[in-house]
Amino acid sequence: MTDLKVQSVDETPDASPDQFAVISQSSLQERRPRVLKHGDTFGVFDRNGDILSGEGNPDGLFHRDTRHLSHLDLLINGTHPILLSSTLRDDNAVLTCDLTNPDLPDDAGRLFLEHDVIHIRRSKFLWRAAGYERLLVRNFGDRPQHLTLELRFEADFADLFEVRGMRRQRRGTFYPAEVGTGSVTLSYRGLDDETRITRLRFDPPPTRLESRRAVFDVDVRPGQRAVIFVEIHCDGDLPQRRPREHYLLSMVEARRRARQSSSRATLINTSNEIFNEALRRSLSDLYMLVTDTREGPYPYAGTPWFSTAFGRDALITAYQTLWMDPALAQGVLGFLAANQAQIEDPAADAEPGKILHEVRYGEMAELGEVPFRRYYGSVDSTPLFVMLAGAYLERTNDVQTLEKLWPHIEAALHWQKIFGDRDGDGFLEYGRRTTEGLVNQGWKDSHDSIFHADGSMARGPIALCEVQGYAFAAKQAASRIARSLGRVDQAIVLETEAEALRQQFDDAFWCEDLGTYALALDGEKRPCRVRSSNAGHALFTGIARPERAAQLAETLMNSASFSGFGVRTIASAEARYNPMSYHNGSVWPHDNALIALGLARYGFKQEAARIFEGLFHASVYIDLRRLPELFCGFPRRRGQGPTLYPVACAPQAWAAATPFSLVQACLGMDFDPATKAVRLNRPVLPDFLDELVLRNVVLGECRLDLAVQRAGREVAAHVLSRTGDVKVVITN
Known part of the structure; x- marks a missing residue:
């Protein structure tokens, strides 16, 4: 079977816009939406806590890729209240919006209520496929007030890809609303014959309840308050308890879950309080995006566009956080093994042994209007799966889990050899097998992201720079796993193949005059x-020959590539450079995190610290200190933050994980379960940190708390506490 060639139906990228790109008609970053998520449900709200409908607006309550609520806004006496503040709890469990009344006239136009007399606090959270809200109305005036509060609502049951901008020729059937005493049921039967239901329930029952609005007449005496509870259930039955009782019980569970899910992780505290805020938000974002599956915890990629299981994103996120929470890696490996492709299916770009790219549950995916119901169109997920398995073994020495994974690892290696190497030259290439699939199938999957020096599109099958590094690291990882399982002969073969690939890669990709590896081979x-930043992944994976490292590091960190906030995806002198593009000049935090790990691997710790410092200073200027999926690659200007990308996801899992992998890169932290040692290899601290404290560093049954402090030009570390005989080893 070694001479098998896999044919692709379309090896020439289309010069037209991506068929699955997010349509940009407004800036998410300008609106600064508030996001909540639990399980397969997420909500996007404006800062008032409203869901505003309109063309290109991503607001809504979404469940399994369907928008179950497309409009929800609050009126007081027929007008929108004034925003006072909008705050997410540090653990992301609850959104609180504080509002007040504007000047309110009576029917004759005379002012009857001055502004800032009525305080309205909206508290919202998600739990088990439902949205919960409490409206607390308080009168701070000196006389009684009769108020009319109105909630207007609507459900368009749009597929997420429609919300992203795709047009459909046909829709299913909307059923008439069912209006009860205190509840409304909205439903839609899709072309896939699935009925999707949204149930709204109110406590107390509204004064008037219609198919699209609930009106409450509220009398509030001075210093007194009134409370209204709202529930929005996606596809589920209404609970037996009254909403006010159910709200409190569900909130307690939601907050407990938020605490429990992140309790496994190592906690970091530093001498810089602004960075501490960024760390707390990153940790909360990461664990909000984690969804519990049958195989274990799995980080969904990001909201609003990618709140589902992605292979590549989860593998990289798990790798970034492996040092602080190995359970994420175990869950990701288990889920992806359970969903590994078993057969050839060109419509899904699936081949035996290939690792998942994306899963979708919406109507359009079920009907095949988009190919992502269970889609395998990524060239890098499969080697990354093997890489993560090897790193997980090194971190935990969990041989039992690796025994279970071994058949899946062998299948992944077989895919690399037979299907991944499309022309038998030893490199991994991609070319989509369906015209509906993604044209480019690396992490830079825009239609125009792979090109030649003159700007012309590369014709496939395409062998990406970073993917060869992943393939190399996968062979090395599989060799280590094989040895641990007693498969010595296999381990030797894999080691030999890895070394041959390293030499072949250097011969084919190194560009001496550019001081870097080529972006790809066509x-x-x-x-x-x-x-490009892709070459930095050659350092991350270890495929770069040591004698190339210094020149490559200089190329990555010069002003053409390094914006001051991070390494650009494409250097500023290249033909298709555009700092506002998705992949051709922007800055991606996760990309920089992997580059920093690579620089540290080859001894360039100060360069890794510069990346750390750049991304920290970017976060200072961003709402909630939250690193987004990406931002624009314009040069850093004194006293100014980065230019934001309009439709970047935030939170995004691998962006949320970035500060933690930057900490690992600068500390040079790795683990040796056999000797129960935590190692710090030539640790450094970036200039904005004088001290860093790690609590709950876990190694097997052992735990320790560790402080790292600047001591002149050196960095010192000492153990604050420990459980078990774990030790800390520092090398300089």
């Missing part, structure tokens, strides 16, 4: 001589 094996 279908004719011509190198795409473009300076």
